[in-house]
Amino acid sequence: MVSIDDIKQKTIPSHIAIIMDGNGRWAKQQGKDRIFGHYQGVESVREAIKTCAEVGVSYLTVYAFSTENWNRDPAEVNALMSLFVDACIKEKDSLYENNICVKAIGDIEMLPTDCQKQLQALIDKTQFNTALTFVIAISYGSRWEISRAARLIAEDVKNNQLDVNDINENTLEKYIQTYQLGIPDPDLLIRTSSEYRISNYLLWQLAYTELYFTKVLWPDFTRENLLKAIDDFQRRTRRFGKTNEQIFNQTK
Ligand code: IPE
Ligand code: IPE
Ligand code: MG
Numbered sequence: 001m002v003s004i005d006d007i008k009q010k011t012i013p014s015h016i017a018i019i020m021d022g023n024g025r026w027a028k029q030q031g032k033d034r035i036f037g038h039y040q041g042v043e044s045v046r047e048a049i050k051t052c053a054e055v056g057v058s059y060l061t062v063y064a065f066s067t068e069n070w071n072r073d074p075a076e077v078n079a080l081m082s083l084f085v086d087a088c089i090k091e092k093d094s095l096y097e098n099n100i101c102v103k104a105i106g107d108i109e110m111l112p113t114d115c116q117k118q119l120q121a122l123i124d125k126t127q128f129n130t131a132l133t134f135v136i137a138i139s140y141g142s143r144w145e146i147s148r149a150a151r152l153i154a155e156d157v158k159n160n161q162l163d164v165n166d167i168n169e170n171t172l173e174k175y176i177q178t179y180q181l182g183i184p185d186p187d188l189l190i191r192t193s194s195e196y197r198i199s200n201y202l203l204w205q206l207a208y209t210e211l212y213f214t215k216v217l218w219p220d221f222t223r224e225n226l227l228k229a230i231d232d233f234q235r236r237t238r239r240f241g242k243t244n245e246q247i248f249n250q251t252k
Contacts, residue, residue, distance in 0.1 A: 002227040007055055010234040013187035015059035016052060017209070019201055020044070022193025022217030029217075035079040040219035042087050049100060051223045053132045055230065059183055060134050063201050067107065067141030081115050084138070088118035092125055099131035105177045106140030135183055142203035149175035176204055185209065188233045190226075192218045210236055 020041060027037030045062060052060045065080060095102060102122050111119070119138070152175045156162035162171070173179050185205040191197075194215040198206065212229045214221075239247055 001224065002231040004055060004227065007227055007230050007234070012056050013210075013230060013233055014057065015061065015184050015186045015188075016057055016230075017061040017063075017186035017189045017202055017206075018048065019063045019189070019191040019195075019199060020218040020221075021191060021195055021199075023219055025193065026217040026219040034076060035083070037217075037219055038080055038083055042083070044218055044221045046091070047223055048221070048226055049095075049132065049134055050098075051226045053098065053100065055227075057132060059186075060132060061105075061137060061178075061183070061186065061202070062135070063140065063199075064136050064138045065106075065140070066137075066200055067139060067144050068200060070110070070139070081112050085114050085118050088115075088122045092122050095122070095134070096126050096129065099129045100126060101129040101131070101133045102126045102136065103133060103181050103183065104136045104138055105145070105181065105183075106136075106138045107144055108139060110139045133183065135178075135181075137201065141200040143200055145177050146204060148177070173204075178202070178205055188212060188229065190214065190229050192216050192221055208238065208240055210238065 023037030023041045024034040025037070026040065027034050030036065048062070049060060064084065069080075070077065104119055104123060108116060108119065119136070149172060153162065153167060153172070157164055178185075185207070186202065186209045189202075189206055189209045190212045192214055194213070196213055202209075210233050212232055214225065214229065216225050237244060237247060
């Protein structure tokens with residue numbers, strides 16, 4: 001078993017991103033409707049927030065609903081939206097009291113009005129909190145985010161606020177939602193449920209993120225599973241294109 005004290009002795013990932021997958025399969029295993037899995041998934045989110053805050057992670061970003069998820073059966077989409085509204089209302093006070101700051105990324109305008117309203121209320125209430133920043137990716141897709149950046153850049157060029165020759169990686173990054181909200185790139189990405197893909201999540205931001213895949217279905221994902229993922233991360237060497245010799249000898 002991985003202890004929290006061991007974890008705290010080593011480098012803590014400053015930003016953990018999670019693809020919370022497997023709710024439907026979990027529910028099916030129990031002989032229940034898919035939405036039951038989503039309800040149970042909220043418990044795992046609560047536990048992940050608590051664990052991240054305890055360990056000293058600064059940012060936790062969870063994939064709650066993708067742009068592609070709009071193509072699911074309308075009954076499931078509606079149930080997910082109302083579950084989201086309920087969670088925003090129910091968790092608001094406890095998130096506030098635990099000093100958690102909530103932010104959201106994604107095409108928020110696509111969400112039903114009550115969803116937008118409750119999400120905004122949660123963001124407003126927790127905006128000055130300073131412990132963990134909890135980022136909800138909802139109606140989020142990287143291709144949408146990057147297209148949005150391209151559109152904003154084009155507008156700035158058209159309005160003579162940006163020179164085409166000045167567009168480079170750093171310029172583009174400034175138009176990416178996470179950057180605009182002050183959220184750094186993830187250090188560790190966790191995907192549950194034995195799926196080995198990114199599913200349009202944080203494509204720009206994951207360029208140098210450590211990837212961790214587990215067979216555990218999201219509703220079964222516990223504090224222990226999260227600590228195990230962090231422990232795995234702490235055993236890796238991040239080279240960012242350099243060699244081990246450069247990293248360990250601190251040479252250029
Ligand atoms: C993840 O669980 C939650 C959302 C995508 C909203 P799924 O609903 O994708 O569950 P599986 O992958 O079908 O088991
Ligand atoms: C990714 O899960 C999106 C979320 C977890 C919200 P999906 O279940 O939608 O991903 P695919 O379709 O299996 O790639
Ligand atoms: Mg899935």
